[in-house]
Amino acid sequence: MLPGFIHSEGARTLVLVFHGIGTRLEPLAPLVETIRAELRSDGDIWMPPRWSGVFSNADAAGITRDAALEVDQLMDAYRFERIIVVGYSAGGIFARKFVVYANGEEANAPFEAEAKKGVGYPRAWASKIERVILLAGMNRGWEFAPTVNPFKLMLIRFAYMLLRIFPGITLMASLRRGAPFVADLRNQWLSLSRRGALENLLVVQILGTIDDVVSPEDNIDTETGSNFVYLDVPGSGHDNVRDFNDKRFGSRRREAFLAAFRDDRETLKARQVPPPPPEYPVDPSVHHVLFVIHGIRDYGFWTAHLARHVVAAAQQQGVSIMPLTPKYGYFAMLPFIIPSTRLAKIRWFMDQYTEALARFPNATRFSYIGHSNGTYLLAGALRDYRTCHFDRVLFAGSVVRSDFSWQDYIDAGRVRAVLNYVADADWVVAIFPRFLATLGADVGGAGWEGFTPKPPSSTEPVNDVKYVDGGHGAALREQHWNDIASFIIGQPVLLPPSGRHDFLIGFLARISPLVWLVLIGVILLPPFCWISPWPIPGLRWLVPDWSFGGRAFLSFLWLMLMRFILTRV
Numbered sequence: 001m002l003p004g005f006i007h008s009e010g011a012r013t014l015v016l017v018f019h020g021i022g023t024r025l026e027p028l029a030p031l032v033e034t035i036r037a038e039l040r041s042d043g044d045i046w047m048p049p050r051w052s053g054v055f056s057n058a059d060a061a062g063i064t065r066d067a068a069l070e071v072d073q074l075m076d077a078y079r080f081e082r083i084i085v086v087g088y089s090a091g092g093i094f095a096r097k098f099v100v101y102a103n104g105e106e107a108n109a110p111f112e113a114e115a116k117k118g119v120g121y122p123r124a125w126a127s128k129i130e131r132v133i134l135l136a137g138m139n140r141g142w143e144f145a146p147t148v149n150p151f152k153l154m155l156i157r158f159a160y161m162l163l164r165i166f167p168g169i170t171l172m173a174s175l176r177r178g179a180p181f182v183a184d185l186r187n188q189w190l191s192l193s194r195r196g197a198l199e200n201l202l203v204v205q206i207l208g209t210i211d212d213v214v215s216p217e218d219n220i221d222t223e224t225g226s227n228f229v230y231l232d233v234p235g236s237g238h239d240n241v242r243d244f245n246d247k248r249f250g251s252r253r254r255e256a257f258l259a260a261f262r263d264d265r266e267t268l269k270a271r272q273v274p275p276p277p278p279e280y281p282v283d284p285s286v287h288h289v290l291f292v293i294h295g296i297r298d299y300g301f302w303t304a305h306l307a308r309h310v311v312a313a314a315q316q317q318g319v320s321i322m323p324l325t326p327k328y329g330y331f332a333m334l335p336f337i338i339p340s341t342r343l344a345k346i347r348w349f350m351d352q353y354t355e356a357l358a359r360f361p362n363a364t365r366f367s368y369i370g371h372s373n374g375t376y377l378l379a380g381a382l383r384d385y386r387t388c389h390f391d392r393v394l395f396a397g398s399v400v401r402s403d404f405s406w407q408d409y410i411d412a413g414r415v416r417a418v419l420n421y422v423a424d425a426d427w428v429v430a431i432f433p434r435f436l437a438t439l440g441a442d443v444g445g446a447g448w449e450g451f452t453p454k455p456p457s458s459t460e461p462v463n464d465v466k467y468v469d470g471g472h473g474a475a476l477r478e479q480h481w482n483d484i485a486s487f488i489i490g491q492p493v494l495l496p497p498s499g500r501h502d503f504l505i506g507f508l509a510r511i512s513p514l515v516w517l518v519l520i521g522v523i524l525l526p527p528f529c530w531i532s533p534w535p536i537p538g539l540r541w542l543v544p545d546w547s548f549g550g551r552a553f554l555s556f557l558w559l560m561l562m563r564f565i566l567t568r569v
Contacts, residue, residue, distance in 0.1 A: 002046070002070055002073060002074070005044070005046055005074070006044070007044055007077075007078060008041045008042075008043070008044055009041070010041060010042070011039075011041065011042055011043050011044045011078065011080070012042055012043065012080060012081040012082065013039060013042055013043030013044070013080060013081070013082050013083070013084060014043065014044055014046065014071070014074060014075075014078075014080040014082075014083045014084070015035050015039070015043055015044070015045045015046070015083075015084045015085075015086060016045075016046055016047075016048070016067065016071065016083065016084070016085045016086065016095075016098065017031070017032065017035075017045060017046070017047040017086045017087075017088075017091075018047075018048065018067075018085070018086070018087040018088070018091030018092070018094040018095050018098070019047065019088055019089075019091050020088050020089030020090045020091050021056075021089065021090040021171065021172065021175065027239075027242060027243070028047075028088065028242060030242065030243060030244040030245050030250075030254075031086075031088070031135070031242050031244065031257070032045060032047070033244075034244055034254055034257060034258065035086070035261070038258060038261060038262070044074075044078070044080075046070070046071075046074065048063070048066065048067045048070065056170075056171040056172075057170050057171065058170070058171050059114055059170065059171075059174075060093075060094070060097075060170075060171060060174040060175065060181045061097075061111075061112035061113075061114035061115045061181060062114045062115075063094060064094050064097040064098050064101055064115065065101060065114060065115045065117065065118060065119050067094070067098055068098060068101045068102055068118075068119045068123065069118055069119065071083070071102075071123075071125065072123065072125075075123075075124075075125045075128075080125075080128065081128065082128050082129075082130045083125065083128050083129045083130065084129075084130055084131055084132075084133070084261070085098060085099065085129060085131075085132045085133070086132075086133045086135065087132070087133070087134050087135065087137055088135040088136065088137070088242055089135070089136050089137065089138060089213075089214070089238065090138050090142070090175050091135075091137070092134040092135070092136075092137020092138055092139060092205075093137070093138055093139070093141065093175060093181075093182060093185065095132050095133075095134060095137070096132065096134075096139070096185060096189060096203075097181070097185050099126075099129055099132060099189075099192075099198070099201065100185060100188045100189060100192060101115055101119040102119075102122070102123045102125070102126040102129060103122055103123075103126045103192050103197045103198075104119075104120065104121050104122030104123070104126070105120045105121070106188065106191040106192065106195065108191055108387070108389065109184070109187050109188040109190075109191035109192075109386075109387045110386045110387065111188075111386070112180075112181070112184065112386065126197075127200075129201060130201075130202065131201065131202040131203070131204065131260075131261075132201065132202070132203045132204070133204050133206065133257070133260045133261065134203065134204065134205045134206065134228075135206050135241060135242060135257070136206065136207065136208055136211060136214065136219070136238050136241045136242075137205060137219065138175065138214055138219070139205070139219060139220065139221035139224075139225055140177050140178075140182065140186070140221050140351075141175050141176050141177035141178065141179055141182040142175060142176055142177065142214060143176060143177040176347065177347060177351065178346070178347025178348060178349075178350050178351045179347060180350075180384045180385045180386075183347070183350040183351065183353075183354055183385055183387070184385055184386055184387045186221065186223065186224045186354045187224075187353075187354055187357060187387035187388075188387060189224045190223075190224050190354075190357050190358060191387075193224070193227075194361060202229070202264075202265050202268075203225065203227070203228045203229070204228070204229045204230075204231060204260035204268060205219070205220070205225070205228050205229070205230045205231070206231050206233060206241065206256055206257060206260055207219055207220075207230060207231070207232050207233065207241075208232075208233050208236030208237050208238060208240070208241040209232050209233065209234050209235065209236060210235070210236065210237045211236075211237055211238045211241075213237070213238035213239070214238055220275045220276070222275060222276060222277065222278045222279075223278060223354060223355050223357075223358035223359075224354070224358060225275075226278065226358075228275070229260075229265065229268045229269055229272050230272050230273060230274070230275050231256050231259065231260060231268070231271065231272055231273070232273045233249070233252055233253050233256045234249065234252060235248065235249040235252070236249055236252075236253055240253075241253060244257070259271070278355075278358070278359070279355075280355075280359050281359075282358070282359055282360075282361060283322075283359060283360055284360075284361055284362045285362070286320070286322040286359075286360040286362065286363050287320065287360075287362055287363055287364055287365065288314075288319070288320065288321045288322065288363065288364075288365040288366075288367065288391075289321070289322050289324060289356055289360055289363045289365070289366045289367070290307065290310060290311075290321050290322065290323045290324065290366075290367045290368070290369065290488060291324050291325075291326075291352070291353075291356075291366070291367070291368045291369070291370075292304075292306055292307045292310075292323060292324070292325045292368075292369045292370075293325075293326070293349070293368070293369070293370045293371070293374035293377060293378075294327060294371055294372075294373075294374055295331070295370070295371040295372020295373040295374045295375070295397060295399075296331045296332065296333060296336045296372050296373045296428075297330070297331070297332060297333065297372075298330070298331075298371070298372070298473075299327070299329075299330055300325065300327040302476055303325035303327070304323075304325050306369065306476065306481060306484065307323035307324075307325050307369075308323070309481045309484075309485060310323065310369075310481075310484065310485040310488050310489075311323055313482065313485035313486070313489065314485065314488070314489050317489055317491075319489055321367075321488070321489075322360065322363075324352070324356060326349075326352045328345055328348050328349075330568075331345070331373055332566065332567045332568055333428075333432065333566060334563075334566035334567050335567065336373060336399075337432070337436070339441070339442070342373070342376060342380070342442075342443070343380070345373065345376075345377055346376075346377050346380040346381055346384065349377040349378075349381055350381055350385055350388070353366075353381070353388055365391040366388075366389060366390050366391060367390060367391050367392045367393070367394075367488050368390050368392070368393045368394065369394045369396075369484065369488070370393075370394070370395055370396070370398075371395075371396045371397050371473065371475075371476060372396075372397045372398075372399055372428070372447075372472065372473075373399060375395040375396075375397070375398040375399055375400050375446070375447070376399050376400055376443060378390070378393060378395075379400040379401075379404055380442070382409050382414060382415065383442075388414070389413070389414045389415075390414070390415050390416075391415075391416045391417075392416060392417050392418075392419075392487060392488055392490070393415055393417070393418045393419070394418075394419045394420075394421075394484060394487055394488065395418070395419070395420045395421065395446065395447070396421045396447070396473070396474075396475035396476055397421075397423065397426060397428070397429060397447045397472045397473060397474075397475065397476075398420055398421075398422075398429070398446040398447035399429055399433040399443045399444065399445075399446070399447060400443070400444055400446045400447075400451075401437050401442065401443065401444030401445075401446065402437070402444050402445055402446045402449045402450065402451055403444070404444075404446065404451065406418055406451065406461070406462045407461075407462075410461050410462075415461075416461070417461050417462075417487075418451070418461065418462040418463065419463050419465065419487050419493065420446060420447075420450060420451050420462070420463065420464045420465065421447075421464075421465045421468050421474075421475030421480070422446075422447060422448065422449070422450045422464050422465060422466045422467050422468065423447065423448075423467060423468045423469075423470055423471060423472065423474040423475060424467035424468065424469060424470070424499060424500065424501050424502050424505075425469075425470060425471050425474075425501070425502035425504075425505045426447050426448050426471055426472045426474070426505070427471065427472070427505045427508060427509075428471070428472040429445050429446075429447035429448040429472065430445065430448040430501075430505055430506070430508065430509035430512070431508055431509060431512045431515050431516075432512075433445060434448055434449070434509065434512065435512040435513065435516060445509075447472075448501075448509065450464035450466055451464055452464055463495060465495055465496065466496075466498045466499060467498070467499040467500070467501065468480070523559075523562045523566075525539075526542060526555070526558055527554075527555030527558050527559060529542050529543050530542075530543055530544070530551040530552070530554055530555050530558075531548070531551055531552050531555050
């Protein structure tokens, strides 16, 4: 049997406890003692010991999968009649994922590759999971939120720094808001709920009124947790909500936990503090959703105008489309080059997608129009997340790699058709992301080279429109809106014959490494000349006849000017 598991003769209840990231097990002793006292000899407790702290490289899907396989062993050996799952802090994410894995994979919300090794099918004991108790649970993952506690604020900032320097800290990264493990969990939970698999499951969320680590937005999942019961505990923060021995508030915390442990749904609802309602009401009448997402160096004002045109064209054909034009703010070229900032935008988009799934429960088609970085968001979502599906995808000024494996997603039924507008003078894509692709980056020059070398044909699932006359935003001009609308609706689009690239931009694209060197030189060479003890021959004219301190200050001002320019263009 499992090491450390102690069975009580005649026990009918199995309580599974998932602790939080970096949590020492000793502080959970009051919680475990309370559960044991409540159960007496009627139940057993199992706490899967899976990670050692914030630096763990454990696989989140593997942790949850192993817990399900261990429960297989326990159920075979002892035939428990009911299961209660408890999750503290980040353990709340594992608790919900455990329920998902127990109920089996849904066709439209597949499991992670690690989870498929043994838990792709429903467990016989899934219906015995009676309730889930989330103690200060991170329902939407963790994200930076200024806290009233300066020490904890420092720790959170340190965690951010660690993930930037050491992206291999996989467990922390996989539990961030919008990360694949978390976003797919929310979509999988929605899918199970709509199938009715969670109809009899009671989920109780216990929240400290002064949680100074996890924000309310991450504690409360108003989209996929709308049927949860929420209990507030006064005088409690993220850490001490589990401290039942505190002289002042310990008894209130124990009382709330025991209520969540033993009371029925109606009794709990009578005492709950209702969660905030979703920002948007549920609309079951929507069947087709269209995302229109802007790119870099853009506030996205055009997205609303284009979306309205597509909706109007669809109405003329008797088709109803719900347009969504969320905006992630101005995104300059320099942040775009940094991989971590690009990935953050993908996490943002998947949150938008999950909210759309919750808002429109009967939507069977999701289409997408993306420009520049907006194209990267969709490609990254398809690559990193398993639960998103799109009917028709239209790209303009694409910064996705030309060798992106569209056929894999088409064969899997996750994408139906792709139309990619290629501009003949798109210097942004030709010089920057296209060059980064040669260095192995996950961005590229599809907006300059296209995706397919085959002649364009409206019958192919992936087509390039070569070439639109103009630069990075040329395909979004009003003259192309009718064709864009026709594609989204599903009507044939007449593709023009292949043209040719602008000669000058084509030349710059071929010498893009040299262009990069020139740009780097413009940024770094002046301050180097000003403060370096090794003067560069021929550039002494560039060095002002000032003191070293004056030249150092001038170097600082120059670098700040370059930083301002690079973060605004």
